[in-house]
Amino acid sequence: MNLATLLAQRESDGNPIRVGMIGAGKFGTMFLAQAERQRGIHVVGICDLQPDTAKSNLDLVGWDKQRYSARSLDDAAKNGATHVGDDWEALVSHPAIDIIIECTGNPIAAVTHILGAFKQRKHVINVTVEADAFCGPGFGTKAREAGVIYSMAYGDQPALAADLVDWARACGFSVVAAGRGHKWLPHYRQSTPDTIWDFWGLTQEQAERGRLNPKMFNAFLDGSKPAIESAAIANCCGLDVPEEGLVFPPGSIDDVPTLARPRSEGGVLDNKGMVEVISCLREDGTQIEHDIRKGVWVCFEGDTDYLKNCFEEYKVVTDPSGRYMVNYKRWHLIGLELPISVASIGIRGEATGVATEFRGDVAAISKRDLKAGEMLDGEGGYTVSGGLRPAKKSVAGGYLPLGLAHNVKLVRNVAEGQPVTWEDVEADTTTDAYKLRKEVELSI
Template sequence: MLGLKRRLSALAKEGGQIRVGLIGAGQMGRGLISQIEAMVGMRVVVTADIFPENAKNAYLKARVAAAQIKETNDLDEADKQIAAGCVVVTSNAMMVTRLQNVDVIVDATGIPNIGAQIAWDAIMNKKHIVMLNVEADVTVGPLLKEMADAADVVYTGSAGDEPGVIMELYDFADALGFEVVALGKGKNNPLNHQANPDTAKAEAQAKGSSPKMLASFQDGTKTMVEMTAVANATGFVPDIPGMHGPAATVNELPAMMTTKENGGILNRTKIVEFVNGIAPGVFAIITSSMEEVHHEMKYLKMGDGPNYILYRPYHLTSLETPLSVARAFLDKEPSIAPYYGMVAETVAVAKKPLQAGEALDTIGGFTAYGRIVTAEDKQKMNALPIGLIGPNIRLTRSVAQGEVITYDDVEFTETNMILQLRQLMDLKAK
């Protein structure tokens, strides 16, 4: 964003600031608080976490004076403390969306149902909402975006998250008139569909992360979800269910990411993909119909063509989220959103043989992993979106390991917010 520091400085000189309400003080939330404390014209004025001590520690690590950190679950008291220049910690997540002294909400919970509730409440209270919760976005994002547009607020994914970084490359290339052939990301670890919190426990302990979260990366769900978000933002689709997932270097990708008749691996162009060997980077494969453009690209050492790669070797996750906060507040624009509605979906696949009467658990658990498919294929299969899985879903019949779990295979023992929103979205689509 050109001139962002100058614009935020001008806002601060006028006595203003972008007041951020954060929900979730885990690893992502802690990094966000510290990053924003190093900025001008913006502050995380309230943080909610089921364990308020996590939020307090996040502020202390960001060098906020202990005397300036106030804990309360009272709405009026929280607004009063923020107005006085303090920051607030609370265990009441929904209070954050109702505070007058908050402009932008950031969901850093990573839990689909909670994220859907937060986004709904934020939009109903006329707050911009930044989602560090791609799982919720790929389940009900199109409906939330429609609601936000009607409320004249911004619904957006986050800069720094891989979908947001890919979108930056796409917007750059698309604006310049390049033809974008493929969009993708590297995968950090070998694909293991049977990964679960037990198999991931030792590595998670060594890294200081959650075993369930690590398992959601290892089993491929996180990658599938992220590329589903890119698909719904750009109109691109997976070339095959689950994508190809080849191993390649950056230099090998331009020739690989082309159609089979041209020596590549693809059945079509305008696809989303993941690649082993280039993590943590993201890429866009581009080409042009203009002879002079090819000449210039070769001169610029971008390769021999006809395909070229735009590659960013890093993404800074929540440390870049302030860019999305500022863009939403200052420009009323999202970093990434499901502009095309549901073009692709991530559906639930059985990790092991599942028996009738068995309840599903959550993403990164023992029962299911995610696989990206086209929305058309999802409809044909009547497949269950991965963002809906949880203990409120019980199998009505057995499902073999590796089979897609369908709505016909399950019953919902109780409803929740994300299920209600998904049912509403599906009704609107009929």
């Protein structure tokens, strides 16, 4: 609970945590806004395919031009400045850098970047959770083999949910369920980048002002991102996933203890120890008050009369039986909270969440009838969305992971609502992402 003090001490000692960042989009820019304020962290280098765009984003969040004008990584490391370039291999191999932050949002590229960083004995914070969803356990294994730390990104909902699960278990509670909130109605599954802003609740002007990517935000709305993040939570926390995908029950925060319990007791879970996502909209589309749309939660059990009595005595909200209770973090601040991961790794040597099992997987599910010859355009696009499935079921069925459904050609028709399989596509078997995924599948 003293990371801020320890970061300040690192700065005072002239020994800040030195990081390199790959990708300077929305998440990365939010982190850079905080890194400008947090002197215990030194961003030595930023790598982006479009360095001028990265520099524009630095201007947007108030960086002084002199600070990011270092001519080289060596110059940046020596003078406490930042170098902006487009050579990720130079970044991950530079000896002054302790931690690599991968936040490109491109899952296939992310795998290559992360494995490359491991080879250079660099710790990695992976913001591209799409990659974690289909090969997170592989990252954990490769990091241990390299003697480094691999971590999910604090500020994103999986790491925040994992933190709550850890809190509950460290207190001695039995975790019944954990997850995040979402704005969900069934027809959102067919949303495309053309329909996102009306559904999301922003104007085109607001989206452009924030430099928001419609495809990325559509991945949240169409169920892909909730599936991805739920898989990451399940694989990190050792929780199961629903057999046929997320249920998205509507409810307020106070409804969570009633919803997130087994069906045999009136809830929506197949069994105890699962992930789920709570919708902030009723079935008629009306808004639920005191929702958890932007946050995370953990439901835990008072499994003795004494614990139930404690819940009652301290007037906490439970399900009708008094047995189940929820704790939550109502808001997540995305990249603005990422310094917590940097400090946790750089000071304590601890990840803020890492996959240890392969329980949840995210299959590419067709949004409409797809024809042979079409190209899949990945999460948030026009062709497929992500469906959470038990990893055993996904691997046994040969389901194509959503993270590998980018720029892939169909060789067979796929009906609307059906999982796309490996046999339905011409997969690129030469990528690091494909190879690591196949290694992970062998663990099932």
